[in-house]
Structures are given as structure tokens and as C-alpha cells.
Amino acid sequence: MSDLTSLTLAEARDAVRAKKVSSVDLTKAFLGAVEAARPLNAFITETPERALEMAAASDARIAKGEGGLLEGLPIAVKDLFCTKGVRTTAGSNILSNFVPPYESTVSQNLWDAGAVMLGKTNMDEFAMGSSNETSFYGPVFNPWRSRGSNANLVPGGSSGGSAAAVSGSLCLAAMGTDTGGSIRQPAAVTGTVGLKPTYGRCSRYGIVAFASSLDQAGPMTRTVRDAAILLRSAASVDPRDSTSVDVPVPDYEAVLDDGVKGLRVGIPKEYRIEGASPEIDALWADGVEWLKKQGAEIVDVSLPHTRYALPTYYIVAPAEASSNLARYDGVRFGHRAQGAHDITELYEKSRAEGFGKEVQRRILIGTYVLSSGYYDAYYIRAQKLRSLIAQDFTRAYEKCDVLLTPATPGPAFAVGEKSADPVAMYLNDVFTVTVNLAGLPALAVPAGLTADGLPLGLQIIGKAFDEATVLRAGRAIEVAAGFDAKPQQWWRAA
Amino acid sequence: MSVDKDTVRRIAKLARIALDEGRVEPMAQELNGIMDWVAQLNEVDVEDVAPMTSAVDHALRMREDAVTQGGAADALMANAPGGEDHFFVVPKVVE
Numbered sequence: 118m119s120d121l122t123s124l125t126l127a128e129a130r131d132a133v134r135a136k137k138v139s140s141v142d143l144t145k146a147f148l149g150a151v152e153a154a155r156p157l158n159a160f161i162t163e164t165p166e167r168a169l170e171m172a173a174a175s176d177a178r179i180a181k182g183e184g185g186l187l188e189g190l191p192i193a194v195k196d197l198f199c200t201k202g203v204r205t206t207a208g209s210n211i212l213s214n215f216v217p218p219y220e221s222t223v224s225q226n227l228w229d230a231g232a233v234m235l236g237k238t239n240m241d242e243f244a245m246g247s248s249n250e251t252s253f254y255g256p257v258f259n260p261w262r263s264r265g266s267n268a269n270l271v272p273g274g275s276s277g278g279s280a281a282a283v284s285g286s287l288c289l290a291a292m293g294t295d296t297g298g299s300i301r302q303p304a305a306v307t308g309t310v311g312l313k314p315t316y317g318r319c320s321r322y323g324i325v326a327f328a329s330s331l332d333q334a335g336p337m338t339r340t341v342r343d344a345a346i347l348l349r350s351a352a353s354v355d356p357r358d359s360t361s362v363d364v365p366v367p368d369y370e371a372v373l374d375d376g377v378k379g380l381r382v383g384i385p386k387e388y389r390i391e392g393a394s395p396e397i398d399a400l401w402a403d404g405v406e407w408l409k410k411q412g413a414e415i416v417d418v419s420l421p422h423t424r425y426a427l428p429t430y431y432i433v434a435p436a437e438a439s440s441n442l443a444r445y446d447g448v449r450f451g452h453r454a455q456g457a458h459d460i461t462e463l464y465e466k467s468r469a470e471g472f473g474k475e476v477q478r479r480i481l482i483g484t485y486v487l488s489s490g491y492y493d494a495y496y497i498r499a500q501k502l503r504s505l506i507a508q509d510f511t512r513a514y515e516k517c518d519v520l521l522t523p524a525t526p527g528p529a530f531a532v533g534e535k536s537a538d539p540v541a542m543y544l545n546d547v548f549t550v551t552v553n554l555a556g557l558p559a560l561a562v563p564a565g566l567t568a569d570g571l572p573l574g575l576q577i578i579g580k581a582f583d584e585a586t587v588l589r590a591g592r593a594i595e596v597a598a599g600f601d602a603k604p605q606q607w608w609r610a611a
Numbered sequence: 612m613s614v615d616k617d618t619v620r621r622i623a624k625l626a627r628i629a630l631d632e633g634r635v636e637p638m639a640q641e642l643n644g645i646m647d648w649v650a651q652l653n654e655v656d657v658e659d660v661a662p663m664t665s666a667v668d669h670a671l672r673m674r675e676d677a678v679t680q681g682g683a684a685d686a687l688m689a690n691a692p693g694g695e696d697h698f699f700v701v702p703k704v705v706e
Contacts, residue, residue, distance in 0.1 A: 447692060
């Protein structure tokens with residue numbers, strides 16, 4: 118095997134199981150790729166020593182004929198998952214010294230299955246952003262560049278480091294989190310696969326909280342099969358997250374190639390929006406044709422409240438964030454300001470120094486919409502809109518099994534291009550955010566390239582806890598699109 | 612202007628974030644841009660709609676009301692920026 122880093126998670130799994138390659142050799146190959154890719158800034162913390170220890174332990178288990186579903190496979194996790202003994206920053210200065218004394222359930226599930234941790238990936242601060250530019254640890258650069266250009270593009274966000282690491286072949290797969298599109302949008306603009314599972318499918322225990330009613334962990338991979346493999350191990354019901362749901366976790370991979378014959382695919386007309394790139398509309402039409410050719414039944418559906426999803430999100434998410442982030446007070450953990458004369462000043466200075474601009478802005482919005490006299494006008498109204506948005510999906514699913522939509526309104530954009538206008542930045546999530554509000558599963562699949570050579574994705578949205586069908590439809594898109602483009606590894610020359 | 616400078620100062624105080632006077636006006640403008648944009652929600656008649664209270668339709672599990680974790684004082688103190696023995700240390704709170 119000449120280049121181990123070009124393997125998919127499934128290929129690497131089969132090779133390790135068949136003892137064609139050791140976990141240590143596989144891990145060393147990826148550690149080399151991670152080191153060579155430092156210009157991308159995809160990792161906040163690299164954990165090479167721990168990776169090699171875990172790989173050696175995996176090889177020992179494999180030698181004894183033991184091993185889990187992910188035995189010996191090197192992956193990366195977003196720096197939002199608490200990892201015992203390994204610094205966890207959430208992309209924020211306020212947690213720059215935080216070393217969790219406990220492990221998140223999702224990451225523990227992956228280590229229990231035998232996965233090897235390469236490190237913690239960069240992200241927008243507290244997962245608030247769509248470009249990875251709000252990270253205290255600097256922006257991440259997209260492995261992809263426009264044809265003939267040296268300009269750095271954003272990898273999307275907030276799971277931008279995970280997306281860049283998967284796209285740049287720095288790991289076999291990565292875990293991200295998705296509150297309004299933070300797995301699917303970066304996956305789409307980096308030519309990778311990203312799955313946001315149903316709310317409750319994965320435990321939120323030990324994931325630094327942003328908006329608790331929307332946050333969900335999920336896989337970011339190079340193929341749909343890899344996403345199916347990773348989700349199976351990541352998902353679980355957990356006594357430490359009362360919102361995790363006790364629904365059996367199926368073997369998603371087993372039904373992946375069952376095809377889409379007879380599957381009813383809804384096309385929501387409201388996802389045809391002004392301002393989306395014409396290439397996106399063309400790709401969407403291709404997606405419809407691909408599924409139709411494979412025997413799917415195409416159904417026109419309406420999700421009439423779609424246009425209200427983003428403004429609803431920008432009330433609900435900041436409201437929950439302002440409450441969740443109240444815990445960062447400079448007292449029990451995290452950054453503490455020096456020289457405060459009283460406790461209020463300690464809180465105010467620690468939080469002003471520790472939180473970046475976008476996080477402060479969202480805390481203030483959240484505080485405003487929850488404050489006395491505004492709560493009904495903003496927060497309660499938004500929660501009612503959320504009911505209407507969820508009902509839209511329920512009605513659509515009377516006529517179809519999954520929905521097919523674009524994943525993003527356009528390809529990756531330049532670093533700095535949208536950071537001055539918060540609302541312009543928020544519009545990146547226009548196709549993804551509805552799903553979080555309704556708690557549904559959705560998958561971004563790479564489906565084509567723009568004329569400039571940048572990846573674009575399509576999105577499959579499913580019914581609650583029907584990730585298996587979402588993955589099956591995504592696999593059909595993947596096969597038809599035949600997307601096999603890879604970014605040039607320009608960073609190796611940098 | 613729905614969010615004025617006094618409102619920004621008030622919510623910054625509520626959120627316990629020190630905001631330099633120079634940042635109050637720009638923050639008011641940013642928040643107004645966002646709040647003007649979310650105002651489109653007022654177009655929708657939500658009179659008879661129940662607010663969503665749970666993202667997925669399932670009942671919360673009950674468990675026995677018993678201590679499941681504890682005795683982790685050292686771990687709890689491990690990240691405290693000011694801590695002595697098992698106490699968090701803060702500036703004086705009572706005169």
C-alpha cells in the first residue's frame with residue numbers, strides 16, 4: 118500500500134482487520150500528514166504520543182484476535198468534545214487552559230470501538246460561525262483552492278478543522294457537531310460527507326454546549342459508507358444525557374447499497390432561493406435526475422415556513438447560548454481576569470477577555486430576547502415558528518420518505534469575504550438550519566465541482582431516526598455523481 | 612432603532628460582559644441589523660400555535676432519585692483558576 122492516507126475508513130478497516138497494515142503504520146502515516154499540513158491550521162491540539170499508544174494497543178488486540186468496529190483507525194475529533202487529560206478549548210480563549218477530567222460519551226464510544234485519536238480539530242469559537250474565522254486559534258484554510266488561484270478559502274464552519282482534516286486526508290474521518298449546519302455546510306464546501314443525526318441519536322454528554330435543543334454530534338468522512346460506519350459506533354442512549362433516545366442503533370452499512378427504487382424523494386420548492394448560485398440549481402436538477410434514473414419517485418412538496426427558519430434560529434440559538442455560556446465566570450474553570458476588585462468585576466472582565474466578538478454578540482442577542490418585556494415577542498414567537506417549521510416537515514413526509522435539497526447557497530468563499538456582515542455570514546446556513554429546528558437527520562454529499570473547480574454538495578433530509586434511509590439515498594447520489602476529485606496538496610510545498 | 616445604547620449597556624450588564632464605552636455604539640448597530648432582520652417573524656400569524664418544547668417526540672426517562680456520582684472534589688477543583696483545598700477562591704463578596 119503506497120499511500121495509506123488515501124484509504125477510506127472502510128478500506129483501512131478491512132486492511133487492518135486482514136492484518137495487511139498495522140494500526141501503528143497507519144497512524145504514523147496520518148501523523149506525518151497532520152504535521153505536513155500545519156499551514157491549514159486544521160488542528161488546535163495534536164496528540165501524536167497518545168495516538169501511537171492507542172495504535173500499539175490496537176495492534177496488540179488485533180494480534181490476539183480481538184478488536185472493535187473501529188479498531189486501530191486514526192480519526193480526529195472537533196475540539197468541542199471533552200477529552201480526558203487532553204486540553205479542550207471549544208475554539209475559545211476562555212477555555213485555553215481547560216483540561217477536562219472526564220470524556221464525552223461520543224468520543225468514549227469511539228475509543229471503546231478501537232479508534233485512535235490524532236488530535237482535536239479547530240472550529241469556530243463555541244461553534245458559532247460558518248467559516249472557522251471566529252476561532253481564537255486562527256482561521257482554518259480549505260484544502261481546496263479555485264483553479265489557478267493561490268487565494269485561501271474558508272473551510273466552512275463551525276466544524277471547519279474537521280472538514281479540512283478529512284478533505285486534506287489528514288485523518289480517516291472526523292467527528293463534528295451541528296447546531297445550524299456546522300457539519301453539513303463545511304462538508305459541502307470541502308467535498309466531504311457530513312451527517313447530522315436525529316436529535317437524541319448521539320449523546321451530548323461532554324460536548325461543550327452551544328444551543329442544547331439543537332446541538333448534535335455526527336461523522337465527517339470521505340464517503341457515505343464511512344459515515345455509516347462511524348455513526349454506528351458514535352450513537353448510543355446515555356443515562357447522562359436525558360435527551361438521548363433509546364432507539365436501537367442499526368448496522369447502517371448493511372443496507373447502504375439497497376438502492377432507491379420506489380423511494381419517494383420530495384423536492385421542496387422553497388429551497389429555490391434568490392441569491393443561490395446558478396450552479397447550485399443545476400446540481401440540484403442533476404441530483405433529481407440521478408435518483409429518478411435509479412428508480413426513485415420524485416414528488417413536489419412544500420415547506421412553506423422555510424424562509425423563517427434562519428431568523429427563528431437566530432433567536433433560539435443565542436437564547437440558549439446566553440444561558441449555557443453563563444457558566445464561564447472565571448471561578449470554577451476557564452480564564453480568570455487579573456486585578457478584579459469585586460466578584461461582579463471578576464465575572465465581567467473574565468468574560469470580556471475570554472469571549473471573542475461573535476460569541477459576545479450572540480450572548481447579548483440571547484440576553485436581549487430573553488429579557489423582561491421581550492421574552493414573549495421574540496423567544497416565545499420563535500418557539501412557535503419552530504413548531505410550524507417542524508409541522509412543514511411532518512406534512513411533507515406524508516408524501517415522501519426523504520427530501521433532496523442543495524446543501525449550501527454557494528461554494529467556499531475567501532477568507533475575510535463575509536466576516537464584516539453577520540447576517541450575510543448567517544445566510545450560509547439557509548438550507549441546513551431548518552433541519553436542526555425540527556430535530557431531523559440530514560446528510561451532505563459531495564456531488565460536483567463549480568466551473569472554478571470548487572466542490573458543491575447536495576443534502577438529503579430524512580425522517581426522525583431514519584438515518585439508514587438518508588444514508589442509502591446519499592449513497593445513490595454518491596454513486597451517480599462519481600465525485601472523486603481531490604484537492605491539490607499545495608500546503609506540502611508551503 | 613429598537614436597540615439603543617442604553618439597552619446595550621443594560622444587556623451587557625445582565626450578561627456580565629464588560630463592554631468598553633467605545634464598543635457600545637457599534638454593538639447597538641450590529642444588534643439592530645440582526646434584530647431588524649429577525650423582525651420578519653412578525654409577518655406570521657402564530658396566534659393558535661403552541662411553542663415547541665422538545666425537538667423530538669419522546670418522553671423523558673425517569674430514574675431513581677439516587678446519587679450516581681460524587682466524591683470528585685479533586686477533579687472538580689483541577690481546573691479552578693483560584694482554588695485552595697476544596698474551596699473556590701474569589702474576591703471578597705461581603706463587606
